[in-house]
Every structure is written in C-alpha cells, then in structure tokens.
Amino acid sequence: MARTQGSHSDITGPRVRKAALRLFASHGYAAVSMRQIAGEVGVQAGALYNYTPDKQSLLFDLMKGHMDDLLAARETAPGPVEPLAALENFTRFHIRFHHDRPDEVFISYMELRNLSPENFKEIEGLRRLYEDQLEAILRRGVELGAFEVAEPKIAAMAVIAMLNGVNTWFREGGRLSLPQIEQLHWDMVRKAVSAPELPNHG
Amino acid sequence: MARTQGSHSDITGPRVRKAALRLFASHGYAAVSMRQIAGEVGVQAGALYNYTPDKQSLLFDLMKGHMDDLLAARETAPGPVEPLAALENFTRFHIRFHHDRPDEVFISYMELRNLSPENFKEIEGLRRLYEDQLEAILRRGVELGAFEVAEPKIAAMAVIAMLNGVNTWFREGGRLSLPQIEQLHWDMVRKAVSAPELPNHG
C-alpha cells in the first residue's frame, strides 16, 4: 500500500496544519509527536514531510498565519478616527477576533519559547505592530483630551492583557454571553483610560 | 564512585526543585528531561528519585508550593477593610508578589495542562481561593457604594489578567521602575471599577 484513495496535497496540507494546531494547543508543542499529528490526519509520519520541512516550521507557520490574519483583519476594516470610538472598536474587535480562534491564540502566546530565535523575532515584530495600533489610539486620545493616560505604552499593554484574559476563562453557554462580556470589558477599558471622577464621598 | 563528598538530602532536595523550576520555566515541562535536571544539580538521573516519586510530582510540588506561598502571604498580612484601600492593597500586593517569583508564576500558568486531572483540580481550587478574595473586595465595594461594577466576578478576572500582564513584559532596568508600574496600574484599576465621569465634552 502507499497512496490511498482520494489523497491530495490540497486536502492533506490543511488537514496537517489543522491537526497540528489542535494538538499543539491542547498538549503543547514539545509534548506532541509528529506520529501523533500523522495519526490524526490518518497518514504515516513520513508523509508529513511533504507539507513541512520540519516540526519547527509547522509551529512557526501556524503562528505566522495567525498574526498575519490578525493584522489583515485590522487593515481591511479600519476603525473610526475619533479616539473613544476607535478604542471601542479596537476593544470589541480584539475580544471577538481572539474568541473565534482560541487554539491559534493559545499557541501564539504559549509556544513562543519553542520558536527558534529568528522565528521568535519575526512573531514578536508582528505582535508589536498590533500593540502599537492600540498605543497610537491612546496617544492620540491623550493629545485630543479624550483620555487621561500617563503612559500610553503601559496602558496599551495593560488593556491587551485584560482583554486576553477573556480567552482563558470564557466558555460559551455560561451565565453571560460573549456580547455581554464584550460590553463589560469595554466599560472597564473606557473608564480605565478616562479622567477619574472627582471624589465626593457620596 | 557513588556518594560524593558533602552530599545531603537537605542540600540536594532544594537544589533539585530549584533546577527543575528554572528549567521548566525556560524550556517548558515537556521539553525538559530528568537527565537535564540531574545535570544541573550535578548528579545522575537516578538520584532524583530520592526526592520525587516522578517528574509529574516535581511539577505539581512547585505549583502547589507557589499557590500555598501566595495564599499564606495574603493571610499573614490581611488588608484594610475599607474597599478602596483593600483594592489598592490587593493590586500592589499582586504586582509585587508575582514580580518577585517570575519562574513560579510562569509555570503555574503555562504548565497547567501538564498536570494530571486531580492535580489540576487542586491547583485550580487554590487559584480560585485567591481570585475570590478580589471578587469579595469588589462585591463589598459595590454594596458600600465605593465601586460601580456590574459583574464583580468578571471584573475580578479582568483585573487579575491585567496585573498578570506585568510579569510578561516588565524587566528591571527599563525606563520605568516597578513602583511606577505599580502606581500606573493602580490608577487604571481604581478608575476601571469607579463610577465613570459624566461626559462634559470639555
């Protein structure tokens, strides 16, 4: 036996990436073997090397694809210019986009240390581009008097960290829906970057 | 050769845990071998089994120890009762405590999936106890009119996620000191849970 029925590069390729994504996300890159991935695809381990030069590239391609998708999604739908609206747009976009890709998000944060130095550098560069977008929104909002933020860079990191948190615990079917979570987080983000209310001891 | 000079259970034991902690944090649990840990301690792999029944227990003990330390630290220094002061106390404590233990924090978040189901359950239970403390502070603040938070549970998760973010990017010696980071984050947390200012288009 060798080539089995209905096998195609166009079919097997995506199936390899999909299996790798799922397995890397649930067990971790180092804990998953090429034979496990092959098993999930229904193929022998050797066949994987028609679709990736090695295991490392498989991980990198998944991360790179995710970051490219993220930046592309931001580009195709540019947000409003007005700072508050832009920040709301960013917040809601971030929560939704990441919620739709839990596995990609997970490995893109957890498996950074398993990247070779040059691959790490590239992924970090793309992530930086994304973070800079939020920082720019905050900085502009400060200039226009819409926000009160002492350190836009730190605030950007803080907001992203807070929004990323959603992915770690939110599960569909709970007490609150994703739109509700989205609204609650937008409320907190908006307040966090606004001028504080005057204490009135009321 | 066998037992080398100056060897003791009291010495080797901590050294094993320390080496495991360092290696797990930098390469990941699955990517680190018992022989690597032994090498760092200066001992053969077999000797490790005088100090841990298996690799899994080594990971679990590190996590359990970290969570116990965390809860013990909170207990020995109970915060103020007044909600705003309690929240500030919690925020500053969280940032400082976690900053002092980057490796423990890292593995306690990253290696959860490498725990056996029962071990996972135990660690999650301890983490829950900690999160509940913040939730209780928020809930009490809402009751007393100090905070305006629609969902204390979600707000607690959001605040913790934001504070955890510090550990992922903050490095000593940068433009801002840890006390400054602490202050900036406290500003954001305080505002995020407060009543929003009235829009005045000023």
Place this chain on the structure above:
DNA sequence: GGGTTATCTGAACGCCTGTTCAAATCAAAG
C-alpha cells in the same frame, strides 16, 4: 490504456525518554 508524477508507506537511523535497582560509597553513630 499507458506513461508520468505527485503522494504515501514502511522500515530504518541514531538518539533520547522516564523509571528501576543492585551495587558502591560515604557520613555519622556506637
């Protein structure tokens, strides 16, 4: 229907894995 080529198998390569254990060694007690 025959030839070509992309695709896949199955076996092999050298090496590493967590764990066990008899034997060797050393520290301390009597």
Place this chain on the structure above:
DNA sequence: CTTTGATTTGAACAGGCGTTCAGATAACCC
C-alpha cells in the same frame, strides 16, 4: 574502628523521538 543507613552511581529496560528515503501506489494527462 566498625557498623549502620542514607545517598548516589551506572547500567539497563522498553519504548518513543524527528527525520530520511527507496519503493509502492494512485491520480492525472495525453
């Protein structure tokens, strides 16, 4: 100085690892 017991070695176990490749097979083109 001898005995005792804790500690460590070093080898072994059974199996898994990423990767390579000659040969087999099936899909496609003419």
